[in-house]
Amino acid sequence: GAVVSQHPSWVICKSGTSVKIECRSLDFQATTMFWYRQFPKQSLMLMATSNEGSKATYEQGVEKDKFLINHASLTLSTLTVTSAHPEDSSFYICSATGLRGYNEQFFGPGTRLTVL
Amino acid sequence: GENVEQHPSTLSVQEGDSAVIKCTYSDSASNYFPWYKQELGKRPQLIIDIRSNVGEKKDQRIAVTLNKTAKHFSLHITETQPEDSAVYFCAASPNTDKLIFGTGTRLQVFP
Numbered sequence: 082g083a084v085v086s087q088h089p090s091w092v093i094c095k096s097g098t099s100v101k102i103e104c105r106s107l108d109f110q111a112t113t114m115f116w117y118r119q120f121p122k123q124s125l126m127l128m129a130t131s132n133e134g135s136k137a138t139y140e141q142g143v144e145k146d147k148f149l150i151n152h153a154s155l156t157l158s159t160l161t162v163t164s165a166h167p168e169d170s171s172f173y174i175c176s177a178t179g180l181r182g183y184n185e186q187f188f189g190p191g192t193r194l195t196v197l
Numbered sequence: 198g199e200n201v202e203q204h205p206s207t208l209s210v211q212e213g214d215s216a217v218i219k220c221t222y223s224d225s226a227s228n229y230f231p232w233y234k235q236e237l238g239k240r241p242q243l244i245i246d247i248r249s250n251v252g253e254k255k256d257q258r259i260a261v262t263l264n265k266t267a268k269h270f271s272l273h274i275t276e277t278q279p280e281d282s283a284v285y286f287c288a289a290s291p292n293t294d295k296l297i298f299g300t301g302t303r304l305q306v307f308p
Contacts, residue, residue: 125298184229188240
């Protein structure tokens with residue numbers, strides 16, 4: 082149990098375009114989903130926390146108008162990178178909680194975004 | 198907010214030796230401390246975790262200790278093997294959901 086998937090696994094796009102990344106909990110209902118960004122050789126940086134049916138809570142320094150998060154159901158959250166630029170190129174990872182009540186997060190496999 | 202420091206940033210050991218990675222946290226309200234192993238391009242994998250009501254936890258070759266008073270926790274890997282080579286992250290949870298990660302330790306185990 083506790084499987085989280087992400088789609089796509091990698092994406093290459095042109096500067097100025099928007100990219101949507103999906104995060105799904107396959108075998109449990111995720112009360113909360115998280116989005117992280119990880120640059121090469123760096124740690125995971127929490128971008129935002131999303132709860133089903135409510136607005137996401139963004140961490141300080143993360144532009145909410147650039148990184149749109151929608152958590153439409155208990156099994157799906159999406160991250161849209163709007164007007165992507167080369168500096169947005171990164172590894173984006175989602176995670177979900179809900180299986181054991183609190184704390185433990187189950188991670189998706191990540192999405193490698195490259196903006197040309 | 199919560200801040201997690203992790204040391205060392207790199208660690209090289211001979212196969213069979215022990216490895217210790219240390220983390221400190223700033224928020225005394227944090228109550229959950231997981232450790233993750235991440236291989237290049239892959240998702241973080243939970244290897245062990247500890248909650249604030251426990252001082253030590255062990256799972257085969259891996260153990261974690263927690264000192265709430267000093268606000269630090271450590272990962273101990275005994276009898277290291279080449280397949281233990283990876284980047285290890287500690288994390289602390291200042292509330293019931295959020296995780297704040299340490300900066301990571303690149304562990305290399307030489308045969």
